[in-house]
Amino acid sequence: MANIFAFFVFGLSWILFAQFLSALLIVWVILRVYSHHLRSSNLVRRSTLLAELGxxxxxxxxxxxxxxxxxxxxxxxxxxxxxxxxxxxxxxxxxxxxxxxxxxxxxxxxxxxxxxxxxxxxxxxxxxxxxxxxxxxxxxxxxxxxxxxxxxxxxxxxxxxxxxxxxxxxxxxxxxxxxxxxxxxxxxxxxxxxxxxxxxxxxxxxxxxxxxxxxxxxxxxxxxxxxxxxxxxxxxxxxxxxxxxxxxxxxxxxxxxxxxxxxxxxxxxxxxxxxxxxxxxxxxxxxxxxxxxxxxxxxxxxxxxCDTREMSSFSLMPRQRIILSVAQFRPEKDHQAQLNAFHRLIELHPEYIQNSHNRVKLILVGGSRNDSDAKRLSELQKVAKDLGIDPYVEFVVNASYPTVLSWLSKASVGLSTMVDEHFGINIVEFMAAGVIPVAHASGGPLQDIIVPFNGERTGFHARTLDEFAGALHTVLSLPTEEELAMRWRARAWAVQRFSEEEFExxxxxxxxxxxxxxxxxxx
Missing domain, CATH: 3.40.50.2000 (Glycogen Phosphorylase B;)
Known part of the structure; x- marks a missing residue:
């Protein structure tokens, strides 16, 4: 009896497997036929397109x-x-x-x-x-x-x-x-x-x-x-x-x-x-x-x-006391960490907002693609207000290229807080423009971009809130000669390594x- 049952199960398994293979074959044939139809009709679409383009x-x-x-x-x-x-x-x-x-x-x-x-x-x-x-x-x-x-x-x-x-x-x-x-x-x-x-x-x-x-x-x-x-x-x-x-x-x-x-x-x-x-x-x-x-x-x-040609023509000195962020308002860019770092900087160094001649501003330039980004932007504006830093924070949304260049030409520090940023074109733009970058110590900014040039610093990395605030303070308080030298090194490295010519x-x-x-x- 047991042998008969085993034989029955074995036979049923083979029948089900054969049905599965048959179904798979049918699907494959349907795909091939549909693919042939699309590619055949594509000849007309292709010719029409080329004719429309002249x-x-x-x-x-x-x-x-x-x-x-x-x-x-x-x-x-x-x-x-x-x-x-x-x-x-x-x-x-x-x-x-x-x-x-x-x-x-x-x-x-x-x-x-x-x-x-x-x-x-x-x-x-x-x-x-x-x-x-x-x-x-x-x-x-x-x-x-x-x-x-x-x-x-x-x-x-x-x-x-x-x-x-x-x-x-x-x-x-x-x-x-x-x-x-x-x-x-x-x-x-x-x-x-x-x-x-x-x-x-x-x-x-x-x-x-x-x-x-x-x-x-x-x-x-x-x-x-x-x-x-x-x-x-x-x-x-x-x-x-x-x-x-x-x-x-x-x-x-x-x-x-x-x-x-x-x-x-x-x-x-x-x-x-x-x-x-x-x-x-x-x-x-x-x-x-x-x-x-x-x-x-x-x-x-x-x-x-990175269009380093125009950016590399900006004057390295003097620079306004602006901390600049250039990033789309997407969740992984972590703009809230930027607001928190700026708030921490002010907590540790209130002189950055107390003295008008020494006042520092945080400018967040970014694109808003859809309703989700717009909602996120609204939440960030509320965070800035809740932290009490909104008088010193400005959001620049969907800016034109000339506007972005204008901010890059006068900012002192470039800020990026994204963890595991895959590359960081914005950081290259900072450096090409002569803006000293402060970025999270991970991903492309750590391995490829903010690396020593001729054995010396081109910017700063940070991981914690206090490290970001400390790095921002370091850049804002650099002696003039050291500041100029770092801006020059950052630019030289960016222009040499990340130009449009190198990409092409x-x-x-x-x-x-x-x-x-x-x-x-x-x-």
Whole structure:
């Protein structure tokens, strides 16, 4: 009897497994048919686009840039527009297409803003925008819970929308939406590249959840609960597993700093035996079968561009007693820590507000992208008022490029409190402008930017509130000769290492041209 039962179970298992394989085969066939349909109809869309841009022949190559917030005006957008401007100069047979969710803007207004914000001139004949209607799916406000998962699934839908409107010859994600790679690979069947500013998830994030450390990505009610922390750790391990599969789909990966490279390289080599074993069980095995395992050998560092030419012309001395912050009003930038550090500075050194000739101001220049940023900005203004420092704090929102330059030309100290800042273009801008930086002792500012030049300081690092206040006081009280020398060293290092020319050199050596000019799948 037992043998009969075992035989029955064995037979039923094989039947279920065969049904699973059949279902998987059907899904694969459907994907192939749908992909063929999209790529066939793409020939018409491609020809129509080139004709609209005034290109009478179809020999142009199309490089697609996935950047849903291309009109935001931050450091990531500078990377995007500098890359496209470089392509337009060196490869006039390439048309750049930006997949953007800025549906309220026009092509002309975006180009004008790029000119005003970054002093970058773009050729409209070699640039096209595919406007996406579903950007709300990647808004953090859309996903108050399971934000990483929700935004990643939302980005996959955006990638599908992108491919239905236009399939390029090469797809490059410049915002960090790696989960789009699966959709593009399956439907577009084209090579994929990535410029990673910051890994969506990292081993550091897993470690913080495991150690139950409260963070902006690990809320207090979770870190205080052992059960919730264990559940979140499982969630993060699963998410990391799929993020690894996503990055391995890319043909080449560029990163913006040593910190990001170390994390991305470790992610590409990441292995979770338990999660891997779980994915040997149907139907989860199907998720792995539909992903590429051809991981790039290693990420390549291409430091972001900084327009050091104009900034390096600013006079080093004298400078006004201004502490300057230049950062979008996003949670990870931790503007509240800046307010707290400034408040601590005043507590320890009240002379900075008591004497009119010695008075210090904190100026926070930043972009507000959406309602969440606007709400955060309002909360920061309330914090400044509650701390009693609002008379000495000014918020400058969505400033034009000339306005940002004006503040950089007269500030004394540049402040950045973000922990694990992946790079820090704002800090490079401080240094190029002759502003002495004070930044958190982590990430790019620690490893790549605020490093000794000719064996001497170019700025300061800090971790605690008192360390930030102490560093700010040190800069504000430097002897004139030492202050001038440090400003000069900071500028010399920034201009030498982080110019637009250096970025373009690294970008052109990344291999994008090989993949763009060698692909024929979407034509």
């Amino acid at each position: 290109h009478s022949h179809n020999t142009k190559r199309i490089v697609g840039f996935f950047h849903p917030y291309c009109n935001a005006g931050g450091g990531g957008e500078r990377v995007l527009w500098t890359a496209i401007a470089a392509i337009q100069r060196t490869d006039p047979d390439v048309v750049s297409v930006v997949y953007s969710g800025d549906t309220e803007a026009s092509k002309e207004s975006i180009i004008s803003k790029v000119k005003a914000r970054f002093a970058i001139t773009l050729d409209p004949v070699l640039l096209h925008f595919v406007f996406l209607q579903s950007r709300w799916l990647v808004e953090d406000s859309t996903w108050p819970r399971f934000t990483l998962l929700g935004q990643s699934i939302g980005s996959m839908y955006l990638a599908w929308e992108s491919m239905t409107k236009l399939i390029p010859d090469l797809f490059i994600d410049t915002m960090g939406y790696a989960f789009t790679f699966h959709i593009v690979a399956q439907l577009g069947q084209i090579p994929i590249g990535a410029y990673v500013h910051y890994p969506t998830i990292s081993t550091d994030m897993l470690a913080r959840v495991k150690s139950r450390k409260q963070w902006h990505t690990n809320a207090g009610h979770i870190s205080s609960s052992a059960t919730l922390s264990r559940l979140k750790l499982i969630y993060y391990r699963l998410f990391m597993y799929y993020y690894v599969l996503s990055l391995r789909t890319a043909s080449f990966v560029m990163v913006n700093s040593s910190w990001t490279k170390n994390h991305v390289d470790s992610i590409l080599q990441y292995n979770d035996p338990l999660i891997d074993a779980i994915h040997m069980i149907p139907p989860l095995v199907g998720l792995k079968l539909f992903t590429s395992q051809n991981a790039p050998a290693a990420a390549r560092i291409v430091y972001p561009p 050199r690294g970008w052109n050596q990344s291999g994008w041209r090989t993949w763009a000019l060698g692909s024929t799948s979407s034509r």
